[in-house]
Amino acid sequence: MIDYQMKEAAMSEISTATPITRTVDGVELPVPGTYTLDTSHSSVNFVVKHLMVSKTRGTFTGFAGTVVIGEDPADSSVEVTVDVASVHTRDEKRDGHLRSADFFHVEEHPTMTYKSTSVKPAGNEWLVDGDLTVHGVTGPLQLRVAFEGAASTPWGGQALGFSATGEVNREDFGLTWNQALETGGVLVGKKATIEIEAEAVPAT
Numbered sequence: 001m002i003d004y005q006m007k008e009a010a011m012s013e014i015s016t017a018t019p020i021t022r023t024v025d026g027v028e029l030p031v032p033g034t035y036t037l038d039t040s041h042s043s044v045n046f047v048v049k050h051l052m053v054s055k056t057r058g059t060f061t062g063f064a065g066t067v068v069i070g071e072d073p074a075d076s077s078v079e080v081t082v083d084v085a086s087v088h089t090r091d092e093k094r095d096g097h098l099r100s101a102d103f104f105h106v107e108e109h110p111t112m113t114y115k116s117t118s119v120k121p122a123g124n125e126w127l128v129d130g131d132l133t134v135h136g137v138t139g140p141l142q143l144r145v146a147f148e149g150a151a152s153t154p155w156g157g158q159a160l161g162f163s164a165t166g167e168v169n170r171e172d173f174g175l176t177w178n179q180a181l182e183t184g185g186v187l188v189g190k191k192a193t194i195e196i197e198a199e200a201v202p203a204t
Contacts, residue, residue: 020158020202021150027124029147030069030160035200037065037080038159042198044082048170049189051181058098062086067162067200073119078128080114102177109135128164134173141166141194157201164196 022031044063050056062083070076085106087098099106116130125146132141148161170176170192179187 019150020160024073028149029073030150032069032071034203035067035069035160036203037063037067038199038201039063041159042200043196044080045195045197047193047195048191051187052185052189056089058087058089060084060086061088065198065200066203067160067198073121073126076116076119078114078116078130082112082114084110084112084134103175104135114141132168132173135175137173139168139172141168143194143196160200162196162198162200164194164198166194168192168194 020031020033021028023029042063042065044060046058047055048058060082062085063080065078065080068077084104085099087095087104089095089098098104101107104112112132112134114130114132116128118129120127120129122144125144128143128145130141130143131138143164143166145162145164148163150158150160152158169190171190177188181187
């Protein structure tokens with residue numbers, strides 16, 4: 001009986017929750033407001049070429065972010081801070097090298113940040129331009145963002161889903177370490193693809 005009553009209460013909260021999406025010109029979008037990243041259901045990932053023939057994937061496990069949705073979607077913004085020391089590529093030796101002065105130099109530059117400067121529609125997606133600061137250097141990063149929709153949780157909460165991709169040249173941010181290969185080319189690719197999966201909840 002108690003379990004049934006708890007489920008009923010949860011369903012009641014869900015049914016009376018204020019919707020967090022709206023329709024603008026036939027497109028589903030979040031309602032205006034401030035949202036924070038649910039880091040337990042989000043990820044900040046990167047992909048770089050290795051030996052010119054394969055791809056190495058990594059992730060940053062420590063980060064926090066805020067998404068502000070404007071009444072006019074173009075007035076929306078996003079800010080994210082990443083703990084660079086949380087880099088993880090499934091290889092402890094490589095992770096240590098990435099934290100060293102050869103790459104991120106986390107002792108002097110413990111965080112990297114991204115702050116949007118504009119949001120523009122691109123079909124069913126959005127182009128988010130912003131300033132990425134890594135290794136003490138700030139440069140542009142454009143993200144192609146898709147709104148994946150909204151969902152109610154079994155506990156009466158609500159969440160928004162986003163996915164985003166972008167690409168940077170790591171050497172533009174002072175991450176220039178490399179080794180030449182006997183067969184030609186270099187050990188680590190210059191281009192880094194950014195892949196983000198984000199779940200955001202209304203700020204409290």
